[in-house]
Structures are given as C-alpha cells and as structure tokens.
Amino acid sequence: MGLTHFGSHPARTSRDLFAEAGLAALDDAGVDPTDVEGVFYGNFMGDIAEHQGHQGPLAAEALGVDAPATRYESACASSGVALRQAVRDVRNGEADVLVVGGAERMTNLDTEETTEALAIAADDLYEVRAGMTFPGAYALMARAYFEEYGGSREDLAEIAVKNHANAVGNDHAQFQREITVEDALDAPMVAEPLGLYDACPITDGASAAVLVSPEYAEEHDLDADVAITGTGQGGDKMALHDRDALAHTPAATDAADEAFADAGIGTGDVDVAEVHDCFTIAEVLALEGMGFFDEGEGVTAAAEGVTTADGDLPVNLSGGLKAKGHPVGATGVSQLAELTKLLRGDHHNSDRVADARVGVAHNAGGTVASATVHVLEKQA
Amino acid sequence: MNQGYDEFTAALESDDGYYLECANGHGSLPPRRVCPHCGDRDLSEAPLPEEGEVLSYTVVHVPTPAFAGEAPYATAVAEFGSVRLTGRVAAGPDDVSTGMEVSATAEGDDDLSVVFEPR
Numbered sequence: 001m002g003l004t005h006f007g008s009h010p011a012r013t014s015r016d017l018f019a020e021a022g023l024a025a026l027d028d029a030g031v032d033p034t035d036v037e038g039v040f041y042g043n044f045m046g047d048i049a050e051h052q053g054h055q056g057p058l059a060a061e062a063l064g065v066d067a068p069a070t071r072y073e074s075a076c077a078s079s080g081v082a083l084r085q086a087v088r089d090v091r092n093g094e095a096d097v098l099v100v101g102g103a104e105r106m107t108n109l110d111t112e113e114t115t116e117a118l119a120i121a122a123d124d125l126y127e128v129r130a131g132m133t134f135p136g137a138y139a140l141m142a143r144a145y146f147e148e149y150g151g152s153r154e155d156l157a158e159i160a161v162k163n164h165a166n167a168v169g170n171d172h173a174q175f176q177r178e179i180t181v182e183d184a185l186d187a188p189m190v191a192e193p194l195g196l197y198d199a200c201p202i203t204d205g206a207s208a209a210v211l212v213s214p215e216y217a218e219e220h221d222l223d224a225d226v227a228i229t230g231t232g233q234g235g236d237k238m239a240l241h242d243r244d245a246l247a248h249t250p251a252a253t254d255a256a257d258e259a260f261a262d263a264g265i266g267t268g269d270v271d272v273a274e275v276h277d278c279f280t281i282a283e284v285l286a287l288e289g290m291g292f293f294d295e296g297e298g299v300t301a302a303a304e305g306v307t308t309a310d311g312d313l314p315v316n317l318s319g320g321l322k323a324k325g326h327p328v329g330a331t332g333v334s335q336l337a338e339l340t341k342l343l344r345g346d347h348h349n350s351d352r353v354a355d356a357r358v359g360v361a362h363n364a365g366g367t368v369a370s371a372t373v374h375v376l377e378k379q380a
Numbered sequence: 381m382n383q384g385y386d387e388f389t390a391a392l393e394s395d396d397g398y399y400l401e402c403a404n405g406h407g408s409l410p411p412r413r414v415c416p417h418c419g420d421r422d423l424s425e426a427p428l429p430e431e432g433e434v435l436s437y438t439v440v441h442v443p444t445p446a447f448a449g450e451a452p453y454a455t456a457v458a459e460f461g462s463v464r465l466t467g468r469v470a471a472g473p474d475d476v477s478t479g480m481e482v483s484a485t486a487e488g489d490d491d492l493s494v495v496f497e498p499r
Contacts, residue, residue: 112442112445115444116444116445116446125382126466126494129446129493130455130467131467131468132466141436143436143437191441191442192452192473193438240457241457241464246457
C-alpha cells in the first residue's frame with residue numbers, strides 16, 4: 001500500500017498525487033508493474049476541481065501501467081466502492097493483480113467553492129437548492145440523534161480529541177497535534193450543532209494498494225500477510241428527508257452484515273476499526289450502524305475510553321478523517337492502508353494493538369446513501 | 381429547466397402544493413415514474429397538507445456560494461403527512477425549533493426552492 005501526505009497541496013495535480021501513492025504501493029508490494037491487469041481508481045470532484053473527467057486512464061499511465069482503468073465515483077465512498085469491485089474481480093478469478101486507490105485535489109478551490117462541490121453528493125434539486133450543505137446534513141442528523149437518544153456537543157468533542165491524539169506520529173496526517181475539548185467547543189460554528197472541530201478538514205492526497213490473488217502471492221513469494229476476508233456494500237435513499245430515520249445509517253448496517261458474514265466473524269472478533277468520521281457524529285452513527293454499540297450508546301464511547309487507543313475497540317488509530325484528513329476519493333483505500341500497517345505491525349500506533357488480528361474499514365458516501373465495509377485479517 | 385421539480389415548486393409558490401402518492405400510501409417528490417419506497421407504478425398527485433412539523437434543523441454558518449449573503453440561516457426537514465421536505469426556514473435562526481409547525485412555499489428569482497414559513 002502507499003499514501004501521499006494528506007494536507008494542503010493546491011498546486012499538485014491528482015495524477016501526480018496518485019503516481020506517488022501508487023508507485024509507493026507497487027514498491028511496498030514488490031509487484032512488477034507489468035503484471036498489473038487493471039486500475040480501480042476513486043475520485044469524486046475532479047470534474048469541478050480540476051476540470052478533468054475520465055481520470056481512470058490518467059491514473060494508470062501515472063503509474064506506468066498499461067492496463068484498463070476505471071474511475072469509480074460514489075462521493076466520499078469512491079475508493080471504498082473501487083476496492084470492493086477489485087476484491088470481487090480477484091476472487092472471481094478475473095484477475096490476479098490489481099491496483100486500487102484514489103486521489104482528490106480540493107484545496108485549489110476556496111472554502112465556499114469546495115462546500116459547493118461537496119454538496120453535489122446530496123440531492124441537488126431537493127436538498128442543495130434548499131440551502132443544505134454537507135456539514136448541514138450531518139448537523140441535522142446530529143440534532144435528531146441528540147433529541148432521540150441524548151448526547152451532547154461535549155461527547156462529540158471527545159471524538160475529535162481522540163482522533164487528533166491518534167494522528168500524532170502519523171507522518172501522512174494533515175493535523176499531527178493534540179487538541180482539547182475546550183478547543184473543540186470554542187471553535188466557530190460550521191452548521192449548528194457542529195463546529196469546525198467536528199468537521200474533517202479539506203484535504204489533497206492519494207492512496208493506493210495492490211491486491212493479489214493467493215496463488216500469485218505464493219508463486220512470487222510475496223510477503224502478503226494481510227488478507228481482505230470480507231466485503232459488503234449498502235445503499236439508501238439519496239436525500240435525508242426520504243429516509244425513515246434521521247439518526248440511523250442502515251446502509252452501514254447492510255454493508256457490515258454482508259462483510260461480517262462473508263468473513264465469518266462477529267463484532268466481538270474485531271480488534272481495531274477505521275470508520276468514516278467526516279464529522280464527529282458520523283463516527284457514532286457508523287459504530288452503531290455496524291453493531292458495535294446499541295443505538296444511543298455510541299455517542300459516549302470516546303468519552304468513556306472504549307474507542308480510544310487503549311480501549312477495548314480502538315477506532316481511527318490513524319487519526320481518522322478528522323485529523324488524518326479527507327481527500328474524498330482517496331479515503332476508502334487510505335483506511336485499508338492504515339489497517340494493513342496496524343495488522344502487520346509497522347503503524348505508528350501498532351504498539352497500542354500489538355495482538356490485533358482483525359480490522360474493519362467503514363467508508364461512507366454522502367449522508368451514507370452509499371457505504372462499504374471491509375474486513376482485514378492477519379494471516380498465519 | 382427541470383421538469384417535475386419546476387412544476388412542483390411553482391405549485392408550492394401559488395399555495396397549491398402537492399406530492400405523489402402510490403397505491404400503498406407512500407409519499408414522494410416528482411419527477412417519479414415509480415414509488416421509491418415500494419416500486420408501485422400507480423402514482424397520483426395528492427394535495428400537500430398545509431401544516432408540517434419540523435423534525436430536525438441546522439443553522440448553516442458556512443454556505444455554498446448561492447447562499448453567501450444569507451448565512452447564518454436555518455434549513456430543516458419537515459414532515460407533511462406521508463412526505464417530507466427539506467427547506468430553508470423563513471425565520472431567524474434563534475426562532476427555529478424541532479416540533480415547530482410550518483407551511484411550505486417556494487421562493488427564488490431564477491430557480492424556485494422550498495421555503496418553510498412558521499405558522
């Protein structure tokens with residue numbers, strides 16, 4: 001796997017960002033680029049940010065790979081969806097070696113332009129025209145959650161504090177510094193009840209990984225000691241107002257049920273998770289949706305130390321989207337990269353989960369109208 | 381032009397709002413050829429209830445360029461019988477609350493969009 005630094009790189013093109021991550025992934029895997037049979041590439045807003053559609057072929061040639069390449073777009077779940085398709089192709093015997101990843105260039109736009117670009121992940125006619133923004137939609141879910149189950153801005157701040165603490169030491173992370181609950185509560189409002197520290201930053205970056213079949217790994221004596229053993233995807237109505245409930249994400253439930261059954265595991269088997277915390281409330285909804293907590297119980301998990309680095313289920317040891325950053329199309333595969341490092345023991349937080357064998361990645365698009373869940377297991 | 385949406389918001393603006401109802405009583409918003417909830421193709425227009433209830437809302441401080449001059453403003457999801465709408469609330473951010481009763485209309489210079497008025 002390979003990652004660029006996640007942060008502000010406004011002058012770098014997505015093709016250059018992806019080249020850095022993809023070449024690092026090929027080198028890390030020890031795979032000959034001429035063996036690559038396809039590139040599965042996630043990108044969300046390249047049409048707007050770079051005036052560049054059809055990025056698949058650009059992604060392949062950026063790696064010096066001569067193979068078919070496709071861009072997958074499912075908003076913030078773009079590379080999660082790309083990953084799922086690649087996993088299925090390898091499993092089905094369609095391919096032995098695939099590159100999967102994603103890239104996003106965002107900071108070359110100003111904040112209002114980026115807000116507009118991100119908003120197209122919602123229903124343009126019935127949500128965006130009515131003043132809805134992406135943070136606004138999650139804020140609406142947060143208020144609905146508070147009213148249904150309780151919980152407070154302080155509880156959400158604890159999630160931001162946890163994820164910032166986890167990013168310290170992550171060379172790829174956008175924010176490698178700790179914050180306090182007071183920092184979070186005193187920050188300017190973005191969309192009430194969510195403030196600046198409830199939101200992930202705007203980020204440029206890329207991620208990549210090489211997927212190989214077990215047969216190819218054996219034949220080439222590769223050190224492929226982490227396997228993807230479960231994949232699942234869920235969907236929901238696009239607009240929040242067309243869903244049964246505002247404080248649940250059933251697409252994550254469907255994706256997790258499918259992925260866990262695929263891997264033959266239950267929530268109790270999971271040692272570590274990377275979940276899609278584009279906003280603090282999203283981490284809560286993800287953990288509850290996947291069944292790690294009952295509804296209404298997830299909001300205090302960080303404050304109570306259950307999901308902190310030393311807790312029973314460390315969540316977002318990378319720093320999460322909140323502190324690691326969220327280059328939209330790259331996020332799904334970046335979670336895969338972080339979990340791979342955690343399981344094989346070369347992650348900056350590996351010592352916190354020394355015996356970890358099972359990791360779960362949850363990637364979400366829009367207000368979770370799209371969700372993917374993948375299970376990773378350490379082999380032997 | 382967005383056929384279906386344009387007629388819907390124009391009807392809202394002239395206090396003649398409607399929604400689409402399937403044979404199983406599910407509500408949805410046009411354009412639709414099939415009920416998104418059950419797949420029923422027998423859709424008919426039903427009058428939108430005059431009174432709706434705010435289910436949740438947010439006060440947006442960082443808007444898109446289209447709303448640059450209006451922040452902070454409140455946007456809500458409100459329930460009108462068997463259909464829900466997203467709309468800006470025509471009230472100060474401090475005057476909005478969940479459970480408040482609103483009616484739906486539409487406003488805009490070029491393109492109309494859904495607006496909730498406190499009742």
